[in-house]
Amino acid sequence: MGRIFISAAHGGKEAGASDPGAIAGGTTEAREMILLRDLIVTELRARSFEVLAVPDDLSAAQTIAWINSRARSTDVALEVHSDAASNPTVRGASVFYIANNDQRKTHAEMLLLGLLRRVPQLPNRGAKPDTNSGLGSLQFCRQTAIAALLFQVGFLSNPEDRALLQTRRRDFALGIVDGLTSWSRAIDPSPANAPEANYPAINININGQNYPEQGILINGNSYIPIDLVDRLRIDLSKAPEVRRITYRRVVYVKAIELREFQVAIGWDSASRTLKLRSILTVCTGNMDQIISHGNTSEVQLQIFLRNNYENALIQFPDVPKLYREEATIEGVNHDIAFCQMCLETGFLRFGGDVKPQQNNFAGLGAIGGGTEAASFGSARIGVRAHIQHLKAYASLEPLVQEEVDPRFRFVTRGIAPLVEQLAGRWSADLDYGKKITAMIRRLYESAGLL
Structure with missing residues (x-):
């Protein structure tokens, strides 16, 4: 039987500082995952599995290197995470697997089933390809040499998920172990010392x-x-x-x-x-240039929204049309603007500080840095403000339509013509541009352009 590597997310050094992961409810993701990991290791050893626990002081890259230096082809690796969202009502568990791997998707579903049988109060967010993660790929799933999965066991930012994790931690561990044992046996069903099969x-x-x-x-x-x-x-x-x-x-x-x-x-x-x-040539030069043309149709944008949130178009049925129209007028790539909207609003779920009735689709601030985000009188004006703010960053050209973006004049014009350059400017998140690019790639795949 193969061995099982277990890693607790975060806790190590990243960019020279200790990384606590998500912080909520007086605790940290690193602390909660280490406690959970320790219970998983104890239970696996009680079931006679050979387990290797990754040291807690390693960075993400060092964690993968540590596993790869010790791994055998029949081993498996799991990293446990909790998630966090600006909307505290978001909750549930999910498992990420490397994209385009049906076998690994089945393994991810095994792990989810094991946990949800022990903790049925936890919503099931499904087995997801790592292309659906914020950055469009996950190092732990991609770069680990053996079969690897990343388990998000709940949202630390949600009081119900956090309470379940802290009061029923052993049930979480038992459920994950149930799934892990099934997964490990699926990877290595052969007896010890059996010759390694040829790759098909x-x-x-x-x-x-x-x-x-x-x-x-x-x-x-x-x-x-x-x-x-x-x-x-x-x-x-x-x-x-x-x-x-x-x-x-x-x-x-x-x-x-x-x-x-x-x-x-x-x-x-x-x-x-x-x-x-x-990729079609029409797309290659436009994925990162804010001042360019988009490639998707209104129907393709509608399908993408509905596939990611089935109620997305109930309150804002014209949003895809509005982004295409308003972006075209100002010369902004509507695919980029639309994907930024999807990232900012969670596919029009909103939550957190910005409410749907504010028609603020990009988290635009108000003049004076007030506690509330800016509000707009209609969805069209909200989209127009978003487009104008993008144009302010990406171009020196004057606006075609009347200025409605409350912070247009505060932007240093033309400072960020590329999506990557929005990171640290539009958002403090230094991966912000990468997340928008990952969303664009998902949109193009959905539309059949990739």
């Missing part, structure tokens, strides 16, 4: 054409020959985090990592075919 071959299709060489499947992840990466004109020399392995004297690369190099990844289970598709 898979077919590869590029832009509709079959590729003559096959790839391989490792722990449910598709790997492609390095020669194909070169053919795609992708330079991995400066991407050491992209996982490579040598198998039968050929170097292979984990296919999902190519998504960050503007390659869409798909999988056809029936034919065991990995499908690769280059």
Whole structure:
């Protein structure tokens, strides 16, 4: 039977300072996850599993390196997190897995089922690909050499989830252990000392054409020959985090990592075919330039909203149309503005300080830095203010329409023409631009543009 690595999120050093993770209700994510991790380790050992607990003083990158230096192919790794949201009503558990891996999705569902059987009061937020995370990928799922999952066991910012975690911690641990034991046995059902199986071959299709060489499947992840990466004109020399392995004297690369190099990844289970598709040329130059044109239709924006929040268009049925119209008038990329809105409002769920009736879709502040965000008389004016604020950051050109953005004149014009440059300016979050870019990629995948 394979071994189980357990990591408690946060607690180590990040950028030279101790990282507590989320903070809420007089406690920290690091503290709560260490306590939970310790119970999980105790219970696993009581069930005769070999467990390796990751030291608590390691950074995220050091955690992955620690696991990788000790891991065997039949081992599994789990990191436990809690989440936090500006809206304190948001709650529930979810498990993230590496995208485009149906096997790992099944494993994630095993873990969720184990926990929810022990703690049925906890809402189920589902098994999710790591592309649905804020940054569009999760290092723990991508860079860990063995099968890895990231378990968000609840929202520390929600009083009900926090109370459940603190008063029924052993039930949480038992439920996670139930799922872990099922997962570990699924990864390594063979008796000890059995010879390692050969990696199964898979077919590869590029832009509709079959590729003559096959790839391989490792722990449910598709790997492609390095020669194909070169053919795609992708330079991995400066991407050491992209996982490579040598198998039968050929170097292979984990296919999902190519998504960050503007390659869409798909999988056809029936034919065991990995499908690769280059991003349409129309999209490549526009994903980070605020002053440019968008690529999606109103219907595609509507579908994206509904797929992420089924009630999104009940109160604001015209929001997709408004973003396309208002952005076009000012020369702003409506895809970027729309995705920023999705990030800021949680796909029009709102919550926290900004209320739906304020028609403030981008967290714009009021003049004078008041405690409340700015309010607008209609959805159209709120969208217009958002577009104007983006234009202020990205362009020196004058506004086409009458100024309605209350903070337009306070922006240093043209200081941030690229999405990445909004980080630390529009939001204090230094990953803010990356989160918008990840949302754009999700939108384009939903629309079939990737």
